[in-house]
Amino acid sequence: MERKRIAIIGVGLIGGSLAIQLHEKKISSRLIGVDATKEHEAKALELELVDEILPLDEAIAQSDVVILAFPVDLMVGLLPSILDKVDQQIVVDLGSTKSQLTEAVANHPKRGRYVATHPMWGTEYSGPAAAVRGAYENKAVIICNEGDSDLDALEWTKYMYKKIGMHLLSMEAKAHDLHAAYVSHISHITSFALANTVLEKEKEDNAIFEMASAGFESTVRLAKSNPAMWVPIFLQNKVNVLDVLNEHIQQLTKFRDSIRDDKGTDLQNLIEHANKIRRIIK
């Protein structure tokens, strides 16, 4: 496939990590960066994540592909106006929610140029300096509402994701948001809440610092994640997130009640049931 001029709007963790792969896998002929902050733009240039920085409109005009990698609340506002400016460019978004976004452009005359995707990769860090070489490899990417995209746009998007080592899944936007609530959004909420719990209860920082084991670190590390990214995800996916969060509070309450009432057998059963997660994660 011919190398393309690619604009990356949002050169942080997600966009920056993709930029590295686009360059390394020779998918891009030129990488243009756009960001909401001057600091990020300067950092992205300094780290050579992109070849140049341009204003949004120029970046769109001078590209074959426009990649959107910024918080999903801004995406819903910006995607329609970006499509307004598009001629034959392919527009791909990397956001973590898909329903509101696809609905926002469902009737846009340029809808076909847009491909809705969600690569299932991230870390708890943010900004261009958090960008990682080799990200996305061996992870899943979900492409939503394929039928609404032009064939050439869809094909190029699939080519790009395969080339950076991802395996492709196809899903309707609504199904995506439901599953994402279960396998990603709820994990972040439990981790944020766990951090707040420990910060509230444990007044001796030193004790946590000294005693914290690998188990604690693994359950709480997502709590370092960026609010600018996660607040709009939780709000956009409100219905699914509330559903799974209410269930989670109920499940915790079962543990609470079993412990409070010294119900060893109930506790045993709850844990044995939880052990079934082994069939899903190695």
Next chain:
Amino acid sequence: MERKRIAIIGVGLIGGSLAIQLHEKKISSRLIGVDATKEHEAKALELELVDEILPLDEAIAQSDVVILAFPVDLMVGLLPSILDKVDQQIVVDLGSTKSQLTEAVANHPKRGRYVATHPMWGTEYSGPAAAVRGAYENKAVIICNEGDSDLDALEWTKYMYKKIGMHLLSMEAKAHDLHAAYVSHISHITSFALANTVLEKEKEDNAIFEMASAGFESTVRLAKSNPAMWVPIFLQNKVNVLDVLNEHIQQLTKFRDSIRDDKGTDLQNLIEHANKIRRIIK
């Protein structure tokens, strides 16, 4: 320090991993294994974790040091009778709770031979086959109620833990149990409950399997942990665990209410507060 004959009662993940280090660091002259199940005893021999298997009483009689590495409910029952059989042997337990155990032998005539410890290491797996080389290195070990142990017993125990690369912390049993609830026990409960939540809500195993990212895996991996180990920990540390668990349910409820009521600013504040965990874990 002269190498000692060491009996390990419970040759699973914790005892088996210690056995490997005792041998490698030339701390033991002979390793005797004892376990509640024939399968574990056979596996421990096959994996050469120990040199021989003996019945409990013979193992105690033929050792200089007796290490206890089995679930804490059995520990409370067995420790007094093990101390009954002890002459000059040192007895060290590796259990995750310390109050009930130290109280159970507080007035035992042989109390001085016993050292109460909690090495802060583990994985979500169990049994002799889960034993790992190099475990415990660079982790903390907490030694409780030092003043109740004979000086020689205490000194040897510290020597052993330093030799396998651990850094020592000293704490009263009550303080240990409080901090352990915050930095270890609650993480396991949230992970078990998260697994049950996802298993309850997500009926499409395949979707989780395909979509599950590193974030999901890290928050849910502890849910594979062994109920035989964790049920008695939660029950013995009931007061502290309930306190932190109730706080956690409240923290989750704050997230739930903010999302339900579209309170973006509240959600932002909750997440920014959670981000403060950065000062504790890197």
